[in-house]
Amino acid sequence: MTERIARLKAYLENREHRKNRRCLTEEELAVILPQIRDTSLSYMERNTLRLRLFLEMETPVLLPDTHVFGLRTIEHFPDIYSEEELNEIKKTHYVHEKGKVTNLAWAVEAVLIEGLEGRRNRLLSGKREDAEFVRLGGETIDMVEAFADRYATAMKAAGFAEEGAALSRAIRTGAHTMAEAFQVFRILHFAIWASDCYHNTVGRFDQWLYPFYRHDIDAGIETRESALEKIEDFFLSFNWDSDLYYSLAWGDNGQSLVLGGLLPDGSCGVNEVTELALIAAREVRQIDPKVNLRVDKNTPIALYELATELTKIGLGFPQYANDDVVIPCLEYWGYAPEDARNYAIAACWEFIVPEVAMDIPNVNGLSMAETVRETIIGHLAECDNIDALMEYVRDAIHTRLTSMASVFKNLHLEPAPLLSLLMRDCADQGRDISTGAKYNNIGFHGTGLSCAADQLAAVDSMIFKTGRITKERLLHSMATDFAADGELKHLLRNEADKMGRDDAANEIGNRLLHFFADAAQGLTNERGGIVRVGTGSAMYYVWHSRDLGATADGRAAGEYLPCNFSPSLFLTNSGPLSVLLGFSPDALKRTSNGGPMTLELHDTVFREEASVHKVAELVRAYILAGGHQLQLNAVNAEKLRAAQLEPEKYQELIVRVWGWSGHFVELDKCYQDQVLSRVEYKQI
Numbered sequence: 001m002t003e004r005i006a007r008l009k010a011y012l013e014n015r016e017h018r019k020n021r022r023c024l025t026e027e028e029l030a031v032i033l034p035q036i037r038d039t040s041l042s043y044m045e046r047n048t049l050r051l052r053l054f055l056e057m058e059t060p061v062l063l064p065d066t067h068v069f070g071l072r073t074i075e076h077f078p079d080i081y082s083e084e085e086l087n088e089i090k091k092t093h094y095v096h097e098k099g100k101v102t103n104l105a106w107a108v109e110a111v112l113i114e115g116l117e118g119r120r121n122r123l124l125s126g127k128r129e130d131a132e133f134v135r136l137g138g139e140t141i142d143m144v145e146a147f148a149d150r151y152a153t154a155m156k157a158a159g160f161a162e163e164g165a166a167l168s169r170a171i172r173t174g175a176h177t178m179a180e181a182f183q184v185f186r187i188l189h190f191a192i193w194a195s196d197c198y199h200n201t202v203g204r205f206d207q208w209l210y211p212f213y214r215h216d217i218d219a220g221i222e223t224r225e226s227a228l229e230k231i232e233d234f235f236l237s238f239n240w241d242s243d244l245y246y247s248l249a250w251g252d253n254g255q256s257l258v259l260g261g262l263l264p265d266g267s268c269g270v271n272e273v274t275e276l277a278l279i280a281a282r283e284v285r286q287i288d289p290k291v292n293l294r295v296d297k298n299t300p301i302a303l304y305e306l307a308t309e310l311t312k313i314g315l316g317f318p319q320y321a322n323d324d325v326v327i328p329c330l331e332y333w334g335y336a337p338e339d340a341r342n343y344a345i346a347a348c349w350e351f352i353v354p355e356v357a358m359d360i361p362n363v364n365g366l367s368m369a370e371t372v373r374e375t376i377i378g379h380l381a382e383c384d385n386i387d388a389l390m391e392y393v394r395d396a397i398h399t400r401l402t403s404m405a406s407v408f409k410n411l412h413l414e415p416a417p418l419l420s421l422l423m424r425d426c427a428d429q430g431r432d433i434s435t436g437a438k439y440n441n442i443g444f445h446g447t448g449l450s451c452a453a454d455q456l457a458a459v460d461s462m463i464f465k466t467g468r469i470t471k472e473r474l475l476h477s478m479a480t481d482f483a484a485d486g487e488l489k490h491l492l493r494n495e496a497d498k499m500g501r502d503d504a505a506n507e508i509g510n511r512l513l514h515f516f517a518d519a520a521q522g523l524t525n526e527r528g529g530i531v532r533v534g535t536g537s538a539m540y541y542v543w544h545s546r547d548l549g550a551t552a553d554g555r556a557a558g559e560y561l562p563c564n565f566s567p568s569l570f571l572t573n574s575g576p577l578s579v580l581l582g583f584s585p586d587a588l589k590r591t592s593n594g595g596p597m598t599l600e601l602h603d604t605v606f607r608e609e610a611s612v613h614k615v616a617e618l619v620r621a622y623i624l625a626g627g628h629q630l631q632l633n634a635v636n637a638e639k640l641r642a643a644q645l646e647p648e649k650y651q652e653l654i655v656r657v658w659g660w661s662g663h664f665v666e667l668d669k670c671y672q673d674q675v676l677s678r679v680e681y682k683q684i
Helices: 003-013 016-020 026-036 043-057 083-092 108-125 131-157 161-173 178-194 205-218 224-237 272-284 301-312 323-332 368-382 386-406 417-421 449-464 471-479 486-494 503-520 540-546 576-582 603-607 611-625 637-645 669-677
Strands: 256-260 290-295 319-322 360-367 442-447 531-534 597-602 629-635 654-656 661-663
Touching: 003 016, 003 224, 003 272, 026 043, 043 131, 043 178, 043 417, 108 131, 108 161, 108 178, 108 205, 108 417, 131 161, 131 178, 131 417, 161 178, 178 205, 178 224, 178 417, 205 224, 205 256, 205 272, 224 272, 256 272, 272 290, 272 301, 290 301, 301 611, 301 629, 319 323, 319 611, 360 368, 360 386, 360 531, 360 540, 368 386, 368 442, 368 449, 368 471, 368 503, 386 442, 386 449, 386 503, 386 531, 442 503, 442 540, 449 471, 449 486, 449 503, 471 486, 503 531, 503 576, 576 597, 576 611, 597 603, 603 611, 603 629, 611 629, 637 669
Parallel strands: 256 290, 290 319, 360 442, 442 531, 597 629
Antiparallel strands: 319 629, 654 661
């Protein structure tokens, strides 16, 4: 890390930049609200007007030591809907989250190369399906270019005349160098957030940057060292405003990037920028951008080792995605091979296709744990073997998923002219992305899978196979939360079969995932898209646990479910390799909507000299075994508990939450407690 980047990092961590922020005054709101909530205007007109006002009211600020400018100064800008209006919309429409276009990956390389005037040319020479979109799209380009010009003027006044002139040119006709690409990206990224689209991803970073990197190296503009400095500067820029991009928790903001992986033509996409990006993330040590690394059976151990260096320092990333599983799954769902190979990662871990998809991969979550619990309560008495009980589970999953998918109708999505212009086809076709794209699929999470599998495995191992307990005893204890039978609770937790340790339980988990995939087959949404299912949980691992009664695996009522695709929180006598092998079933090639195997490693694991290599080999073993996605946390429970008591002393402590990394002390206590409850492995 250079001295300049070190100063910039310290400035960021001292929160000096936040002095430039302000809240809108009552007088300003009195002018803004009647305009953007004027019901005589269309939603697209209101969205465009809101963006115009936001950008015009922003104040260009040039922070010291950075060459990537674009700091948000307005803390909050109001929505185009009043709460009453949004509630009225919800009476007749399905509104996903906030009703915004979100979690997409735009055509970064193409836009950076051709600039916004290239987008305008597409808009004016294309099909023009929606005249309003064509008109307002042109206005949107004008206002973003004007915003860039205001920054360019400030840059010139501060002594960056050449850089300012380059910005005004590059935003219009395309970037030529790394420096120009980063500055144009920053302006566009800023404007997308200002347009009220959220969870804006970075896409395949090493792929879209590589042409600019190669140009600069070949032209003698940059060296490897100076290129690394520019990447670190760029990475730090994601953290200036990240606390303002609040979703469900601090840090859950979607600023994720992807490295490595196959290219659309099937060749390997790992390049020099892949390595530099991993080094940059390790050196700046921030929660953004969140790094995802695509790997496969041919990935060399050296790349795993470099990635493991990030895990070692406690960043909670990179998150790994296995091309050998994910790409076949996307093709199984109907994505063209070139699109499947080009996949990126959404805000957390959902697999999305850049440029051409209006997928909503996180519509809802089906509680596998509750489904199995209710099935056991309702049908255990009439079953004499696990197969009979599993048939009832299959039917329950099908019924529940079908019912949940039926709610997805009359979808309301607020138009997003700016983000639409940055996608591949919208400008050419003259229509907003909110109306649909090449792919319009929806995704459902399957939460508490290990709890579901462990419940069935407990019934099988303790009742059907050995007769150690009776059906009546189990059902009574579940109904009374084990109040009078602590012995049974202990037995179920510690001696019944568990997924990640016992083969029978692993196979039950695999069967449950196949049931989930079977239930999704044939389901479609109103836009002609399919239903994708996966192993994620998002925030549902907390939400679904709160009202869930005692379960047949010994879990008490209200006790947390494991996060994502992870073992029971009270799994014992199983090492990390056994867990990883148990969580790599063949059903993943039908259920890879996203949802990583989440493994907690005690930070003492990394005290040995050979530890990085050992952990890298562990990750590689999971990929070779057929695991689809993996995230590792290097944690220390003692330190986390100390941070709860004295948060001011642990401001920079970072943990992986459900699909993103955040500062531990900024998390809600329920998420802190769940992190603390996870299994830690102290030796590998």
